[in-house]
Amino acid sequence: MANRHHSSRRRMQTLGGIGLVIAALTLSGCAGREKPLITGSIPKLSKPVDSMTGPELSRASETIGKAYEANPKDRNTGLSYANVLMMSGRNAQALAVMQQVAIAHANDREVLASLGKAQAAAGQLEKALGTIARAQTPDRPDWKLYSAEGAVLDQLGRSGDARGRYRMALDIKPGEPSVLSNLGMSYVLSGDLKTAETYLNQASQQPTADSRVRQNLALVVGLQGRFQEAEQIASRELDPQQAAANLQYLRGMLAQQDSWKQLAADGKPKKSG
Template identity: 45%
Template structure:
């Protein structure tokens, strides 16, 4: 890695990465999973008005990005903050450009892959997330996102293998269990879905979206097997 390519981890870029790190963690699972924010990450934006804080963060990162769009830290921070604000088209544009400029930066590739999934470009998202993930350095968030994308593509058996791998790294993680529960629900197995989602909500890190998924599945279960839920 030459000169400026190291900027993602040294110099002023590391400040942006540290500031955006928790945020990136929380939105990592927002894309295609039942969990929006992890407890550890939500504290970064939970005090006061969340949207207001995100907008202030976006303004800060936008200024840094406009000043130097080649700065990987600025592009990454700006892109994930835009995703948190649901400005998905703009986030995709920023992260796509960053991935072209910095094809070896796995954090950027991971964020870009999730942004592609936001846009419904699922096959492309899988390819990009595959490049962002190293088997020798497994990341449960990427595995979880890959699993959820595979579920949307109807590749249920493959999806569940990804969830199982993710759970080996992060046992009991509610966002993974939420995805697995939805996988069972989408396959018309509400009893299994409910059991898994009950495990998810038992975790103190479970958020309102996970609890809403459980309520939805319980409603479907009581209504009978004819209906299937859709991912939120």
């Protein structure tokens, strides 16, 4: 029992060193492909937030931040601003924004979902589960909330429960690439790279699959030693800047290969003596 507890703790310490993938998994879980927020008070963005480069995200956060400062209770401005902040890695600030928006819109399901997403990104995992549960309604369940809940459960080490939520999401939204991607990453976290690749391949073949899905597939292929194939997947983008960002992401994650090997070893069942 002590050895099992030590192994679990070591696995979570390893996860702490590879937070970029966990953050990506959480973000794609709740948002999928974000719907554009339409309101007269939000400055129009040149492209979807999830395809922006670092400088573009910085400019977007500054522009939308001014609109938020002018009216911090505006629902759509707050949601848009928090999303840009999270994509920029400014998770504590995104959480503060969503807390303010939630005060003004306490019963809004989309606001609660975004608050849960921000709480998870800021490391408040148990709070995130409670918030997502409040946003979900059993008579009209939302697949995005099931997927977001699964992402949080994966971060808590509850992979079986997490995969159950992903499959509930897929029952509602079959073939949804963000959910298939999260399911694949769940198997990465337990060291089953072959199963992970199967789900991530399915995800990447969907017409609505975005860059993050291909990044995760490239990572899993690279972790199995197929580096040239991984780079080809990571660079499969129309936008050269985004392709460069994908390759940077892949090389950065593969540079932590020792951590990933330890994670996989911890996740494999031990042979009995």
